[in-house]
Amino acid sequence: xxxxxxxxxxxxxxxxxxxxxxxxxxxxxxxxxxxxxxxxxxxxxxxxxxxxxxxxxxxxxxxxxxxxxxxxxxxxxxxxxxxxxxxxxxxxxxxxxxxxxx
Amino acid sequence: xxxxxxxxxxxxxxxxxxxxxxxxxxxxxxxxxxxxxxxxxxxxxxxxxxxxxxxxxxxxxxxxxxxxxxxxxxxxxxxxxxxxxxxxxxxxxxxxxxxxxxxxxxxxxxxxxxxxxxxxxxxxxxxxxxxxxxxxxxxxxxxxxxxxxxxxxxxxxxxx
Numbered sequence: 001x002x003x004x005x006x007x008x009x010x011x012x013x014x015x016x017x018x019x020x021x022x023x024x025x026x027x028x029x030x031x032x033x034x035x036x037x038x039x040x041x042x043x044x045x046x047x048x049x050x051x052x053x054x055x056x057x058x059x060x061x062x063x064x065x066x067x068x069x070x071x072x073x074x075x076x077x078x079x080x081x082x083x084x085x086x087x088x089x090x091x092x093x094x095x096x097x098x099x100x101x102x
Numbered sequence: 103x104x105x106x107x108x109x110x111x112x113x114x115x116x117x118x119x120x121x122x123x124x125x126x127x128x129x130x131x132x133x134x135x136x137x138x139x140x141x142x143x144x145x146x147x148x149x150x151x152x153x154x155x156x157x158x159x160x161x162x163x164x165x166x167x168x169x170x171x172x173x174x175x176x177x178x179x180x181x182x183x184x185x186x187x188x189x190x191x192x193x194x195x196x197x198x199x200x201x202x203x204x205x206x207x208x209x210x211x212x213x214x215x216x217x218x219x220x221x222x223x224x225x226x227x228x229x230x231x232x233x234x235x236x237x238x239x240x241x242x243x244x245x246x247x248x249x250x251x252x253x254x255x256x257x258x259x260x261x262x
Contacts, residue, residue, distance in 0.1 A: 002215075003210065004103070004106075006206045006209065006210055007106075007107065007110070007206075009206060010202055010203060010206045011110040011111075011113065011114055013202050014198070014199060014202055015113070015114060017198050018117060018118050018121060018195060019117075021191060021194060021195070022121040022122075025183075025184060025190075025191070026183060026187065027182070027183055027184065028181040028183065030126055030168070030171060030172060030175070031121070031126070031183075034120050034121060034129055034133055035121055037120075037133055037160075037164070038117045038120065038121060038133070038136075041113070041117060041136065041137070041160075044140070044152075044156070045113075045140060045143070048147060048149055048152055052147045052148070053215070054215060054216070054218050055218060055220070055221065056218055057147065057148050057149050057221070058223070058224075058225050058228040059221070059232065060149070060152075061149045061152045061228075061229075062225070062228050062232065062233065064144075064149070064155070064156075065152055065229065068152075068155045068159055068160060069155075069159075069240060069243075069244065070243050071160070071164075072159055072160075072164065072247075073244050073246070073247030074247070075164050075167055075168075076167060076247050076251050077246075077247050077250045077251060077254075079167050079168070079170075079171045080250065080251045080254040080255060082175070083171060083174050083175060084254050086174075086175040091181065092181050093182075
């Protein structure tokens with residue numbers, strides 16, 4: 001692989017690591033979801049840069065577009081669930097979901 | 103190359119800001135700025151369609167959805183985050199970046215490039231003709247998203 005690819009790999013690994021750390025350490029539901037978005041950015045960066053390094057940008061682009069569309073549907077569903085959780089528990093704290101009471 | 107590196111640094115910086123800013127609204131806007139940087143990186147990698155999708159959908163639509171959710175769940179009681187998490191993060195991140203850089207330096211030229219034929223056709227041809235079954239899957243995912251949002255926001259019956 002070209003040297004540029006390692007640069008992209010370096011940054012996308014950093015993005016994924018920051019997102020995973022926040023997923024483990026944070027408690028606000030919306031913030032957890034922002035962390036998932038950050039991980040998704042790292043993944044789409046590595047997808048496209050691998051295609052770029054191999055000279056297959058078109059296939060990588062098609063994959064990234066698919067990934068973004070799926071991501072949007074995921075975000076819409078997850079945010080609707082977060083709003084419903086907020087209506088039930090009156091809080092965005094993820095620890096309150098562990099009680100498993102109506 | 104320098105511009106690309108600067109854009110990538112901006113991307114990581116704003117993503118980290120999005121995770122660690124206290125105000126959720128500012129965090130959502132930082133995420134949008136990070137998406138903007140990623141979109142520009144895509145444009146510079148000769149992938150204009152991915153760039154357009156990234157900027158219009160991720161930086162535009164998802165940010166609007168986030169801001170809407172933040173407005174709908176406006177609560178006086180702030181979620182108490184663990185104080186240790188914010189203190190440990192800079193240390194964790196710096197150590198991780200150093201390890202990351204060392205691993206990448208060690209890996210340089212170690213991963214062979216698998217030979218691939220030259221690409222033919224346009225983006226439209228690759229997007230629509232190169233894929234068959236996964237298009238159905240994608241449509242199913244979008245429909246699942248639509249139906250789940252409808253189900254989650256349906257009006258409750260009187261008996262509920």
